[in-house]
Amino acid sequence: MAKTQHLDSTEELKSKKSKSERTAERLYEISIDQFLRRGFDQTTMRDLAQAAELSPGAFYYHFPSKEAVIQRFYEQTFAQFAEAAREAMSAHERFEARYMGLLEARLSTFRSSRELLIVLSRTAVDPRSTLSPFGPDQKEIREATIDLMRECIDGSDLSAHAKLRPYLPELLWMYMMGLIFYWVFDTSPEQKQTRELIRLLTPQIIRLIRFSRIPLTGRVLQPLFQVLQLVIPEPLALRQDSNKSTSRE
Amino acid sequence: MAKTQHLDSTEELKSKKSKSERTAERLYEISIDQFLRRGFDQTTMRDLAQAAELSPGAFYYHFPSKEAVIQRFYEQTFAQFAEAAREAMSAHERFEARYMGLLEARLSTFRSSRELLIVLSRTAVDPRSTLSPFGPDQKEIREATIDLMRECIDGSDLSAHAKLRPYLPELLWMYMMGLIFYWVFDTSPEQKQTRELIRLLTPQIIRLIRFSRIPLTGRVLQPLFQVLQLVIPEPLALRQDSNKSTSRE
DNA sequence: GGCATAATTTAAACACGTTCAAAATAAGTC
DNA sequence: GACTTATTTTGAACGTGTTTAAATTATGCC
Secondary structure (H helix, E strand, C coil): CCCCCCCCCHHHHHHCCCHHHHHHHHHHHHHHHHHHHHCCCCCCHHHHHHHCCCCHHHHHHHCCCCHHHHHHHHHHHHHHHHHHHHHHHHCCCCHHHHHHHHHHHHHHHHHHHHHHHHHHHHHHCCCCCCCCCCCHHHHHHHHHHHHHHHHHHHCCCCCCCCCCHHHHHHHHHHHHHHHHHHHHCCCCHHHHHHHHHHHHHHHHHHHHHHHCCCHHHHHHHHHHHHHHHHHCCCCHHHCCCCCCCCCCC | CCCCCCCCCHHHHHHCCCHHHHHHHHHHHHHHHHHHHHCCCCCCHHHHHHHCCCCHHHHHHHCCCCHHHHHHHHHHHHHHHHHHHHHHHHCCCCHHHHHHHHHHHHHHHHHHHHHHHHHHHHHHCCCCCCCCCCCHHHHHHHHHHHHHHHHHHHCCCCCCCCCCHHHHHHHHHHHHHHHHHHHHCCCCHHHHHHHHHHHHHHHHHHHHHHHCCCHHHHHHHHHHHHHHHHHCCCCHHHCCCCCCCCCCC
16 A cells, blocks of 8 residues: 555566566465465575575564564455356356355465464454454455445345345454464364354344344344444445445556 | 472461462462563563562572463463352343343443453464463363353243253353453444443343243254354263362362 | 471572664765 | 666564573472
8 A cells, every 4th residue: 555656667667577576476375385385384484584585674674573474364364255157147047046155265365374374363362463353454364354234245146134125245254263262273084063153143144134124123232233223323325435446547 | 280299387377388388479469460460461570579679580480481370360360250250140030130240240340450461362263272261271270161151041031942051051161251351352432332232232142042942943943052062062061070169178 | 395397488590572872785976 | 978866685683472491489398
């Protein structure tokens, strides 16, 4: 964000990336490689600097902190996830299949780096941390993910009570976040327990959403709507400027 | 744990506490005082040692880490909470009133030290951390808390499906843990938002529990019971040795 | 009371993430 | 091409939680 880059030199059009960006990219790759090989806590900044044949100080010129590398990783895998999710969703119209595909896409793009997510989780719980999915620093990724939930709903056969509908993207997002959290700390072999949990619980959640249309449940639903309004005061769907990718040159 | 203490000297019967325990107690009090005054991160071990007129090394003789002080604090307030909860519960028979009293007791015994809980939460999310409420190190407090939930149910008018009943203490405990978590990071003035959330959501949760007895909901409940069995494979109520305080001399 | 052993304390060091003033290098300008 | 400016790198330091070998003090025993 806020990178003042003038695309007027021919070299930049060719290589597309400044020297600084290339160095940052190199540092990132070396770091992730080391983290996966030796663990996040076990890898020191001096290790990273040495592996990159650089001084620790230079590292801090390109990254504000050790954890910021994980932040970049998080952004990176999000792109993969979004792509995989969209492909999975394009194959189905039934909401259950679409959403299950989305969840599967999320876990499989995380699979190879569960340990990094543990590190992320540790700091991410504090909403004041820059790594928190709920904080302002992650707004972009968060809203993009919530928008992915909207896509998942929009192309599907899912029906729900009109009052519930605007909250659905956020709710599905929260459900996914909870599952990721469960998965990260799931010690069962290959995290089969989370798989089983998803298989059992998700259809019931969806069933409840569909049930919301039945009028007689009104007396139960009324207070739950109040809860939704309290916890999600401004759902993305009800925002003014919900313009998507209108990049103006 | 595993403190080899021989109660055969008259002095120990009188003072009840060894020198080591008294020093630890003093360090604890000084530390909490400093933490509340200056914040956990802002207080260094050298500060604590200086305030206690001791060396940093001595501190580590009595506490394994800086965070271990918070662990002790957590144990301490649990006792206060249990007492306050029991008193609140003794005044009512209706489950809703009893449980609300319990929740109120938990939050009010934490109120004066919300910032310490933020620190606790940060490390507590990782189940491998000693501070995690889900890990083996916290087993004692956790099970005592779950047992408090059982007390809350036992003396009340709450009815539920027979298959659900053994899971209720754990479920109520999890609900409370979630609320505490929400409360800790609730930035609304005096955490009124959490208060409101509790007021709105809790009655609905209880209503759902009561509804579980209605047979026609079986088709929804069946998969949910499977989820419960998966997430809570060994509820406290179904353990063999659920003997409570049978201290044998 | 003297002595072996254990408990407690010390002060210096360690290892870590991070910062910073200064040096080195690259880019831009006339 | 020389000069200025911006970018990048360095390496030594800082401040932190924690460890440790050694010194000190208390305890138990005959």
